[in-house]
Amino acid sequence: MMAIEPASSKPLLEVRDLVKHFPVRSPGLFGRRKPSVHALNGVSFDLARGETLAIVGESGCGKSTLAKTLALLHQPDSGEIWFDGDPVSLRGGARSKDIRRRSQLIFQDPHGSLNPRLTVGEIIAEPLVIHGIARNFRNSRVAEVASSVGLGTQDLGKYPHQFSGGQRQRIAIARALVSAPELVIADEPLSALDVSVQSQVINLLAELKVSQGLTYIFISHDLSVVAYIADRVAVMYLGRIVELGASESLFSSPSHPYTRALLEAAPEIGKRMGKKPQPAKGEAASSGNIPHGCPFHPRCPNVQDICRIERPQLGPIDAVANGHITACHFANPV
Numbered sequence: 001m002m003a004i005e006p007a008s009s010k011p012l013l014e015v016r017d018l019v020k021h022f023p024v025r026s027p028g029l030f031g032r033r034k035p036s037v038h039a040l041n042g043v044s045f046d047l048a049r050g051e052t053l054a055i056v057g058e059s060g061c062g063k064s065t066l067a068k069t070l071a072l073l074h075q076p077d078s079g080e081i082w083f084d085g086d087p088v089s090l091r092g093g094a095r096s097k098d099i100r101r102r103s104q105l106i107f108q109d110p111h112g113s114l115n116p117r118l119t120v121g122e123i124i125a126e127p128l129v130i131h132g133i134a135r136n137f138r139n140s141r142v143a144e145v146a147s148s149v150g151l152g153t154q155d156l157g158k159y160p161h162q163f164s165g166g167q168r169q170r171i172a173i174a175r176a177l178v179s180a181p182e183l184v185i186a187d188e189p190l191s192a193l194d195v196s197v198q199s200q201v202i203n204l205l206a207e208l209k210v211s212q213g214l215t216y217i218f219i220s221h222d223l224s225v226v227a228y229i230a231d232r233v234a235v236m237y238l239g240r241i242v243e244l245g246a247s248e249s250l251f252s253s254p255s256h257p258y259t260r261a262l263l264e265a266a267p268e269i270g271k272r273m274g275k276k277p278q279p280a281k282g283e284a285a286s287s288g289n290i291p292h293g294c295p296f297h298p299r300c301p302n303v304q305d306i307c308r309i310e311r312p313q314l315g316p317i318d319a320v321a322n323g324h325i326t327a328c329h330f331a332n333p334v
Contacts, residue, residue, distance in 0.1 A: 010085060012183060012215050013047035013070070013103075018079035020065055024288065035288040039065040040076065041239035044314075049182070052209065052216040054230035054247070056223060056262065058284055062239040063219045064108070067187040070217065071105040072096055084182075101131050103183035104176035109192050110168035114160040120146075120171055121156030127179040141178055148211070149174045149204060166197035173204065177212065185217045190225065202229060223266040227251055232323075235259045238287055238295040241314065245324030255317045255324070255331040257300050294329070302330060 020040040039062045047053050055063050068074045070081065072090070081088040083103070089096050104127070107113035114123055121142055128138045143153055149170040160168055169189060176184055186205065190198040202225055208214060220226050226233060226247070233250045235243040235258065243256040254260045282299055285291050291298055297307040306329050317324055317331045 010049075011046040011082075012049040012084055013217075014080075014082035015046070015070070016044050016080040016082075018043040018066070018069060018081070019077045020062075020069055020074055021077055037287050038239050038290055039287060040069065040079075041290070043079075043236075043239070043241055045234060045241065045244060047183075047215060047217065049215055050209075050213065051231040052218055052229055054226040054233045055217065055219045055236060056221065056226055056233060057236035058262075059221070060284065060287060061236040062287070063236055064187055065239075066236070067105060067185050067217065067219055071103060071185055072100055073105070097131070101127070101179045102181050103185065104179065104181040106169075106172055106176050106184060106186040106189045108188040110165060110172045111160070111192070113172055114168060116160055119157050119159060120151070120163075123160070123171060124156075124174045124178050126175060131179060142174075145174045145178045148177070148208065164197070165193050166200060169193060169197075169201055170204070173201075173208070177208065180212075181214070183215045183217070185219075187219045188221070189218075190220065190222065198225070205229070223263065235262065238284060238290050240295065240327065242296065242328070243324075243326040244314070245326075246322070249322065249324045253324075255326040256296075256328045257302055258296050259326075261299075294327075304330065 018040050019042060021036040021038050023036050041062075043062070043066060045053070055066060057063055065074060069076050072088070075090055081090065083099050088099050118126075124142045124146060125138050128141065133141075142156065146153070146156060151167075151170060151174065155163075160171065163171065169192075173189075189205070190201060193201060205216070205218075206229060209216060216229075218226070218229060230247045232245065233247050234241045235250075235256065237258050243250065243254065243259045250259065251263065254263055285295065285298060291308075292311075293309050294300070294303075294307040294312055297303045300307065310329070312327045312329045314325045314327045317326050
């Protein structure tokens with residue numbers, strides 16, 4: 001499978017053919033085993049140091065499973081992850097612990113991800129405790145990181161329930177940054193927040209990227225936010241990347257019919273495209289029963305016979321694609 005090559009000669013993160021299936025059983029003690037949920041089906045990409053890669057797609061396409069697999073919270077069935085040129089052991093060990101320090105995950109729900117029995121200071125310090133950092137350094141580091149996200153020292157003795165949703169997400173961001181990671185994986189970090197607060201958090205993430213030299217994987221269903229923050233965008237459908245390219249290129253010239261349907265369904269972006277919408281037909285197939293051939297063919301407005309038979313591979317849309325790749329037999333930038 002072809003993976004896009006970002007500008008950097010040495011990617012911070014290299015992902016090759018990640019596969020993750022979840023077994024499903026019927027309810028009951030002797031429940032029969034059902035077809036597995038195929039959450040990831042050969043995901044590959046490179047991530048350059050200092051860039052923001054957004055992952056987009058409908059609910060159930062595998063975005064969050066990918067985030068948790070990259071954060072080593074899920075063990076993939078097969079595939080490889082390389083971090084800063086070194087292979088990552090997917091079965092634990094000292095090297096995996098080091099990767100967990102150098103890459104951190106911001107969860108979707110700031111309320112559910114914060115222990116209500118711990119103070120804010122204790123929550124932020126959790127990664128330092130896990131990695132055995134001395135207490136005298138922990139206190140100064142927690143105060144430093146809290147300040148960087150707009151929290152004062154007076155907030156460190158309070159509890160999560162005393163804060164608004166936006167402030168709780170700032171606490172979650174501080175916890176992610178306290179171990180000085182190089183990679184931050186943000187899994188729908190805005191979805192649980194009011195619209196009025198979302199812009200504050202997105203601006204904070206953009207500022208921290210510059211001030212702390214961060215690399216982001218940003219998972220979102222909000223394409224207007226993605227257009228603002230992302231350097232590149234990967235579009236996922238039923239556990240696969242179906243299009244990947246520079247943000248400007250993908251938003252101005254989407255080549256996969258699924259990407260076009262997503263963009264046209266976003267009010268502001270669809271309006272800017274000035275195209276007659278070609279909405280995807282029906283709903284996505286179950287990830288436990290993925291169609292043969294191109295997974296998108298039952299919903300595609302441009303389906304041809306080959307689409308029902310042969311699964312297209314990721315490849316450049318033309319000879320001058322500049323890293324813009326798609327998995328479609330009839331790629332057609334608009």
